Structure formats: structure tokens, C-alpha cells
Amino acid sequence: MATTATQTQTHEVSPYDFSQLEPYVHPPETKEDLPWSELVTLDLSDFDRPGGKERLAKQLEHAVHHVGFFYVKNYGLTQEEVDRQFTLAKNFFALPVDEKAKFEVDYANADYNGWRRSGLHSSGPVKDNIEMYNFAKFTKDFEGKYQHPDLIKAHLPEIEKFSKALHSNVVLPLLRLFAIVLQLPDEDYLVRQHTYEKRSEDHFRYMLYHKRTPEEHEASGYGQTGGHTDLGTLTLLFRQPIAGLQILGEDGKWTWVSAQPGTITVNLADTISHITGGYLKSSVHRVVAPPKDQWAYDRTGLLYFARPHSDTILVPIEDSPVLKAAGVKSRFTEPVSMGDWVKAKQTLQLNPQISAKKYAESGDGTVEVIAGFRDRRYQ
Structure with missing residues (x-):
């Protein structure tokens, strides 16, 4: 019997289909006994239950004022969806450097969307081992502005979703909880400064810390250099097993953040601190060399950075009795918009030669970012 064309036709699978990509496999956790941070875990499934928001806000009160870090779980994404993003990150970073360089960030203009190569900063005699790929918000403001490699283009709808x-399931509920903590009469006060549709500098990131040799770890001081704060409202960091993230406590001691199953680690950043006069804590943190039993592995990260609208003026909220009682003041000598703040701080972060010069000139471990606000290097 004759074979029909339909019978012989084969389905051509895209080289970027997940069946063709090398899957990301989570490395084993460290067996070392480390001084772990004791952090609150919020169960976001409680948010819409009767009294749930109030219970969660109560859990957060100490963390947001004194620690600046906590975990969330049950955030509406499956582990399979998360692992698919880890797989895309793994395969993106495996692309040839020449291919990734076509999508490199605009360092001079402090535009961080796209690929950031490793080796821009020095840690002693050793260059940094950090590689990134940032996605701008999926809005009209950025439509067509940034190009992507074919691997990413093939999965862009899934990355957008x-x-x-993350914005709707995690960021906005947390902003409502902060409003409750601050006793704002309007629970949506902060939400209205962070709507997804309006222009802001939120972004999603793939991040890779390349593994180092024992000699490189030693030459870099095992990464135990100064800590930093993030510049936005919130940073969401997906759970991955390579230890390295540390928090600076109020006692001046560094503790390690553990990899809690099924969670996102959340830290408060500079902007939420600016609009609360420092009452909500922008956490000081750093990433150091992992324990020796994890030196054989790269450290892959998925992160989401939430920021208010670019035209938001960073002054303390007036309607909070909590902030009034604390007597908070503006951290700037003149009005500063979020867009101004991002450009000023990102210029320092993306141009190490400018940053080094300013720190050298100040001589006191601080540098003015904008309008009298000084950033500090933490040891």
C-alpha cells in the first residue's frame, strides 16, 4: 500500500524547545554548619482569607523595620514554571560571548537592560565572576527598544507571563501589607505607585556567579568585601541551593541566608526606605564565596526588582501615624524623582572607575549619590 505524505511527514522540533535544551539541575545543598539567619516566612495563601492580611502584616512588623529580609511561599507559580526559567538562564549563559555581546548593556548611559559581562569590577587582584541578563518591563514604554537572542525570543511570552x-502575586500584596504596617488609611497607597502599566524601572534578571578555583577564591578574599543595598523597592530572589548570600545584622555580624524549599527570598531596598524616611529598612547584604563543598558549582539566580513609577518623588509618606511618631525626615536635600535616583545610583554601579574615584575623593567610605544622600561601603 502506498504511503501518504501525511504519514511520512515528521514534526520539526525547534532547537529552542525545552526538550532540546540542557535542563538546569539544582546543585546539592551545603553540609557545613553555618550561622544561618532566622527569617520570617510569609504564607501568601493566607492573604485573601478573613483576617489574613492583618496576620501577615503583624508577622512582618519586626522584619521590615529591623531586618529587611524575609521569605514568602505559596506565591502562585509552580516549581516546574520556576525550573523552566532556571533552564533558560543556564542555556542563555552557555551561549558564545560574541553572541551575548550583541545584546550588551549601555554602561555609559546607565542602561542596565540586556547582558552585563563578568569581569567589570575587581576584588583584589581578581575580576568579578558575575554575569547578568536583565529584561525590561513588558510594557509599551520599552516595546521594541531591546533585542534578544533567538533562544530568548522563542520563550519571551513565557518570560513575560x-x-x-511576580509583580501581581508577590509585589502588590506585599505593598498592601507594608501599608497596613505603616497604618496608612489607604491600603493601596503604595500599590498606586507601583502599577505595572506605568513607566518604571522594574526588571527581571538571570544571574550567574561563575565557579572559581581555590586560588581565585583566596586571591579575592573569599568575596568577604563590603556589602551593599539594592536601589529599588523590593528584590525577589528565587531559592537556589548554593550558599553565599549574607545579611548584616544590627549587631554588626554577618549571617547566611539558607535555601528554604518552595520560597522566594525578599529584601527591602533603598526606595522603600526613602519614602519612609529610613523606617522600613533597606537591607545591607553581600554574596561571598560558597562553602567549600559547593565550590564545584556555578551559582545561578532568578531575580525580580520592583521599583515605583519613574516620576515618583522620594519623600516620606505624610499619612502614616507610624512615621509621624518616629519623626522621620527626607533623606534628600531637594526633591528627587525615582528616575533621577535610578540614573544616579546606576551610574556608580555600572561604571566602577567613576565609583572608585568618588570613594577615593571622599576618604570616609561614603559617596554622595544625589541631593545629599550618601551611599556607604559596608565591611
């Missing part, structure tokens, strides 16, 4: 889910 994932990114938007």
Missing part, C-alpha cells in the same frame, strides 16, 4: 505574575 512569569515576570508579570
